[in-house]
Amino acid sequence: MPVCRHHREMTTTVQRPSAPASLRRGLLRLAAAVTTPLLPDDYLDLVAPLRAGADLRGRILEVRPETQDAATVVIQPGRDWQGHRPGQYVRLGVDVNGVRQWRAYSVTSAPGDRHDPITITVKAIPGGLVSNQLVRHAQPGTIVQLDQAQGDFVPPATPPARVLLVTAGSGITPVMGMLRSGALTGADVTLVHSAPTAADVIFGAALRDLAATGSLRLVERHTRDAGQLSLADLAALVPDHLERETWACGPAGLLDALTAHWTAAGLGERLHTEQFRPTIIAPGEGGTVTFGRSGVTVAADGRTPLLEAGEAAGVLMPSGCRMGICYGCVLPLRQGAVRDLRNGSLTTAVPGDGVLVQTCVSAAAGPCDLEH
């Protein structure tokens, strides 16, 4: 859920006398009539993509290497950025090889003035389109698309007395946001962090400094030598772990184990988790096709176009040439995978990707959720 941190400002806008507001609206209408079929925004975007009133975007100011495969990206968000709370993430739309790809990254900078630059820290994962682009190829000056910060992996306003942070790999990123924000200042904080080697620890130097000054107790687990952290290890390292308000971020396996452990102890509400990998879409052959708005679900094989599957189930489908040339049948694929019946190419989508597919030449390649 996006959080409105500037509620007061919004109220003031509403309370303004209505005459200037209606004058402004009139002027905007006039400007739109002058630029039709485009909007004045289409011209303004060319020169001021970060201005107030524009779609939310950001400009990459700097890319700072953190480890051999991780980098911090400094982004100047647009004027309408509402700020973030420590531990939240931001969805980023990056053009990779000409195609817009959306991913979520934790904000690693401390919340400040909402017009200040923010940072995200990205670990390049093997085969990862966006992460490799950001870590290895991103250039200062590049414009990226943004959403407002989201997520409830956020510490409370007054820090709990005792805190445990369990992270692995780039799972450190939201926690770094919390540590930098000062939201945990004064608490007894233990951080158990797993990474393959000492050199792979993102923010290694900063974390060790914090430990040296007594701000937290740092336990680094270098898994290449010591193996993965087990629950028994955790219990041995932090005997009072169940008494600590705990935030954990890492791969699904780790989070599942922690959740089971805390729940078994009846202390599930004390554990807060954040999964950093997006939903993985595993393409297959055929699948269940859901037409969300029509409320219809139908099983389709890997050779039947989604258009025909929908029509056979009585869904009123938009259609055109039925041979893949007119784009009259495109529908948003909310989530799932489809295969192009002409050349077998795969398209996958997770919510927010904004992927449209030609239903007349696409078949289900796994469960598909179409917005229609």
Next chain:
Amino acid sequence: MTVMQRKPANPIAHLSSEDIEEIGKELDAIRDRVLADLGERDARYIRRLIRTQRGLELGSRAVLLFSLFPPAWIIGTAGLSVAKILENMEIGHNILHGQWDWMRDPKIHSTTWEWDHVSPAEQWKHSHNELHHRYTNVIGKDNDLGYGIMRVDEDQRWHPLYLGQPVWNLINAFFFEYGIAAYDLELGRNLKKGRHRDPAFRARARAVGRKIRRQVLKDYVLHPLLSGPSFLSTLAATFTANLVRNLWSHSVIMCGHFPEGVETFEKTSIEGETRGEWYLRQMLGSANISGSRLLHIMSGNLSHQIEHHLFPDLPSNRYREVVPEVRALFDRYGLKYTTGSLPRQVFSAWKKVIRLSLPNRRPRDRASNRSAPALGTSGA
């Protein structure tokens, strides 16, 4: 299934059905190669083009605020004409084809784009992408063959009204965007069939009305008003720019399917048509315009009409690059790749419009036509 040619000399008599499917496979392979190669370079091309066009339009309109001064009028009108041509042809037409949908940029997408044209994008996409590109040159199915007001093929039945078609065509050229809007609305047919009360037709007609109102308000009221004392000269400038755009796009589009050498097809010939046969119909039914890089961009790469009809959703900047492969394919299969310079093709198309305004000189030998080698019949 057959692709029946109606010309006495059947240009595909030498092809077997296997040949035709092989042609289809080779064209699919070209398409897949381009798709796999799309990337940053293409995205940069369309974004730079849009930026250039918007800069040119804004700049020209700014200059026209002072259109009372003749040099400003000339520069502004020329700039606005070019901007409008780019907007309609290389940008609008191609985005509305879905050529840039692969970028997943909602601002440059066939589902969101609206163009500087009186026909609403939604209606144009239906009549153009769905009907014209699917039924290319099929008499009675593809209304682009003479736009329903002209006879551009011997096999279209003559009617005395066609006597005036050189005049209709000239008028259509001057007011081409309105012609397209009426065409997309299927105005003539809907009125003739008394469908003017049909709610669906009325809704579409209202959408066209709204679009026309917005376009006219912008070009002929607001911009002239903004020009203050230059009101009348700006009005004349925008009118001229629209006129230039209309004449240009009409000429380019006439060259796509009307020149000599382009084949047409019978309605029955596309029943059960295979992908290979559809490709073949596009190959025989389209004509290119040869010329410079500038001509290709100004024509929205419709100068590569053949490549565009084979691959209507490939980005237009790629057509030029696949020409050698496509031409080699034509040569290998002994097919005629119709192309010529702009003046030659415009002349050829006009000649046809004038010639076919009169009835055919001698009744065609129907029997021989009907037996014209049908290709790809099973066992042939």
